[in-house]
Amino acid sequence: MSIITLTTDFGYDDWYVGAMKGVILSINLKVTLVDITHNCPSGDIMSGAFIIKNSDYFPQNTIHIIVVDPGVGSSRIPLIAKLSNNQIYVLPDNGLLTLLLQKHSLVEAFAIENHKFMLNSISNTFHGRDIFAPAAAYASTGINISEFGRPINDLVQLSIQPIEKIENSISGTIVYIDKFGNLISNIHNSFINKKILLARLKNYTINQVGYKFCDVGRNESVVIFSSDGYIEIAVNLGSAKNIYNVEVGEKMIIEFDN
Amino acid sequence: MSIITLTTDFGYDDWYVGAMKGVILSINLKVTLVDITHNCPSGDIMSGAFIIKNSDYFPQNTIHIIVVDPGVGSSRIPLIAKLSNNQIYVLPDNGLLTLLLQKHSLVEAFAIENHKFMLNSISNTFHGRDIFAPAAAYASTGINISEFGRPINDLVQLSIQPIEKIENSISGTIVYIDKFGNLISNIHNSFINKKILLARLKNYTINQVGYKFCDVGRNESVVIFSSDGYIEIAVNLGSAKNIYNVEVGEKMIIEFDN
Amino acid sequence: MSIITLTTDFGYDDWYVGAMKGVILSINLKVTLVDITHNCPSGDIMSGAFIIKNSDYFPQNTIHIIVVDPGVGSSRIPLIAKLSNNQIYVLPDNGLLTLLLQKHSLVEAFAIENHKFMLNSISNTFHGRDIFAPAAAYASTGINISEFGRPINDLVQLSIQPIEKIENSISGTIVYIDKFGNLISNIHNSFINKKILLARLKNYTINQVGYKFCDVGRNESVVIFSSDGYIEIAVNLGSAKNIYNVEVGEKMIIEFDN
Structure with a gap:
């Protein structure tokens, strides 16, 4: 089967x-x-x-x-x-x-x-x-x-938004927005070895960092790791996409504790 | 099974x-x-x-x-x-x-x-x-x-929009619009034995005729055969439904090369 | 299997x-x-x-x-x-x-x-x-x-909107609205032993009572039992949700024949 x-x-x-x-x-x-x-x-x-x-x-x-x-x-x-x-x-x-x-x-x-x-x-x-x-x-x-046919050795690959480490921060990109409006970035937890202080998105600062959606109050924002291991910005019982009016491709910066 | x-x-x-x-x-x-x-x-x-x-x-x-x-x-x-x-x-x-x-x-x-x-x-x-x-x-x-029950010999049938051959053209109807906004007509390829010149829809003329969506540029329209064998109007990487603001039931005319 | x-x-x-x-x-x-x-x-x-x-x-x-x-x-x-x-x-x-x-x-x-x-x-x-x-x-x-783990005896339960019998009527709540816009209440047919005369919803009175959607004309409202046995308000070939602009939680009153 x-x-x-x-x-x-x-x-x-x-x-x-x-x-x-x-x-x-x-x-x-x-x-x-x-x-x-x-x-x-x-x-x-x-x-x-x-x-x-x-x-x-x-x-x-x-x-x-x-x-x-x-x-x-x-x-x-x-x-x-x-x-x-x-x-x-x-x-x-x-x-x-x-x-x-x-x-x-x-x-x-x-x-x-x-x-x-x-x-x-x-x-x-x-x-x-x-x-x-x-x-x-x-x-x-x-x-x-x-x-099925002849071997193909070089597959077409898309260019990927790079992530950049700058002093005490990492700059990445929102690469996927899910049904809940969670903003999923390309910054994987394997790049992170310090305590996250806050995230910057457009002119906004999100300074609650958590482990689960309900670590913050209703309609409050939280910086969190997605179930896939990537930094995401979520809103408990709400939509970060709607609150921040963000599309895929938006830049996001993570700042660490000194 | x-x-x-x-x-x-x-x-x-x-x-x-x-x-x-x-x-x-x-x-x-x-x-x-x-x-x-x-x-x-x-x-x-x-x-x-x-x-x-x-x-x-x-x-x-x-x-x-x-x-x-x-x-x-x-x-x-x-x-x-x-x-x-x-x-x-x-x-x-x-x-x-x-x-x-x-x-x-x-x-x-x-x-x-x-x-x-x-x-x-x-x-x-x-x-x-x-x-x-x-x-x-x-x-x-x-x-x-x-x-399961008694035999039924005459099934209910819907009346179908006819297609009409007029001189060097065929007049049909948009009968289905799919998720991509492709406008699928009731004109089957079995009715067509000449080179298609253009399609008319409302006051628009679509004069690019192709075989696949990407035969035309992004957001350009193409007259094409659907995967089902019917004439359709599509927009490469866009929605013909939105561009032409068409609903099911709209008339469409195909004109042939002389 | x-x-x-x-x-x-x-x-x-x-x-x-x-x-x-x-x-x-x-x-x-x-x-x-x-x-x-x-x-x-x-x-x-x-x-x-x-x-x-x-x-x-x-x-x-x-x-x-x-x-x-x-x-x-x-x-x-x-x-x-x-x-x-x-x-x-x-x-x-x-x-x-x-x-x-x-x-x-x-x-x-x-x-x-x-x-x-x-x-x-x-x-x-x-x-x-x-x-x-x-x-x-x-x-x-x-x-x-x-x-899988330790026994749990008391499950969390939600508080439920009560239904109230008042003289010749029952007051309930719209608890679910389906894809067709049918307004499904929490009033089950087991509570009803008299002929229904009408339903009241917001300032509206729905006084056609039927067995199936097409008991009334197109875009007309009907009080009906859902396939699940609950009183619902439906609009034949239309959406009661849109016509009455109702959300889950709205009160509904059923009045009986004397």
Whole structure:
């Protein structure tokens, strides 16, 4: 019983994800399908990369389909890749693996070009259904991923906002905002070895530092580590996104105790 | 292992779909449940018909529950139907099969009226849980669909916007708008045997014709075939719905090269 | 093959629910996962209680995870409980079982404190992934729920809006508003033994009483019993929430025929 997960920007309103699942189940009925999300912002590859970074919680040999594919139908390469976490990723080679490749190394990757493992008719606008879904389904039946096409050694990678250490502070970027409006930065706890004093965001100073949301009062802000190990700014029972009117890409500075 | 898919207008916020799945699993635990969408616009039978038209991607003998049922509790007939694609449809007889019946013929259909295959207590407002879910679950256990009730020969069908050929053009209608804001018409590629020159929509002219979204620049419009074979108007990395402020029902004209 | 359902306020946009499912499948691959909803309003325990009240439609021994947990990381107790409907509930002890406990008695409940049944590393902000998901998964493998920790006898319960009988009427409260905008009250049909004449809501009088939505004309209001047995105010093919501009907590009065 293989697991195939699906992460897309197709939304929940249409038949697109259903068609992908129909294709998969037509090839391999003995598969457990898991939706990660289909609400990745349309065409936002970095958000897709952030979401799929958490795929480590799945068992080894899980196959992950990720379709955030603004270049569908162009020359970008459909890819099947194995990382050192022993999981398989089926996705366009457009940078979606950027953040996972900071944690795990690439074991091997192949272009999906063998028509045996695609639908008979390939549209120009829906490779999720015509190429990625069947590739994942065939891989789940035990087809070795080297059968799909030629090896690809250099994957496309997105440029990443750097974090900077300046004297007694670290400067980073808000890279993801979740459903609760929590502002998640790219500053990982592995960069932090001193007591955090406060965070600066736009013209605001957040000087309550805590461990959990309810360490502060209702509608108060707290600097906290996300469940993923990154510094985030949260508002207890409220939305930091709304209170600070912040979008992804905003700078954030963390200052330490002397 | 049978597959049962669910398509409804119940949304993702409440317990309604969960209750249907609980009912199904109480009757047959060995079933693979697949959500197509639960965001069909409330009571919009034509959108439901459009969504379920893509059920062909599922394996034969898949059972599809479709509950877009503004007449729930009235005299409209709960139906179980088999089409020539060898798939089973469980749904109110209110026109939801209209578009599928353009592609496939009706093999047989029966009213769901045998109380053996319903919940013990039938509400007036939630036949999805009380009638359609148990009918699909019993069908998945191998009950012949003729056991459910009397045969129904004439299904309710919705009237369909016609497409018109006028000299060197075809006039059609926008019949579906997807999550990306793509405007999907009822003009199928089987009606087109000449080079498309442009599309007219309201007072706008779209004169870029392409094969894929990224054939045009960011925020530019393109006339394209949808993954389903219908003419659609899309905006690369943007929303045609928002740019042209269009709703379902809007007329569209395609003009051909001379 | 065990069933595990998930009800949360994590939404459909992020990776949180996916991570929970990955954790579950890493512990027990032979499990059927069912999403009830992840759109419970953030931190709204009463809505969570209302949604999970419908878990009776699942087979016995189903395990339900409910994570609406504004106090995550605080001293509130992670709980695994069995009710007299022979179903298992895995959730924070914050009142989420309040409404279920009106229908079913508590058989036994235990704190989840045995680290054998948690992830190795426990965050302060995501016990859904670190505590509740693994607890449910281990319970689904046959671990007796008494193994999880010390018995808990008194569960936290929310205070409930009372209903009042006054002469020829009953006064209650709107306790849930669904996707269609139906206003569901806390007045159950077991309290009603006379013919309903009308409902009063704010300054409005709704004097059409029916059995199904389409008993009244389009956009007309009807007093009706919900599929769950509670008095609700609905608008045929429209939204009572929008028409009456009502939020949860609004009073409603039902008057009977003399």
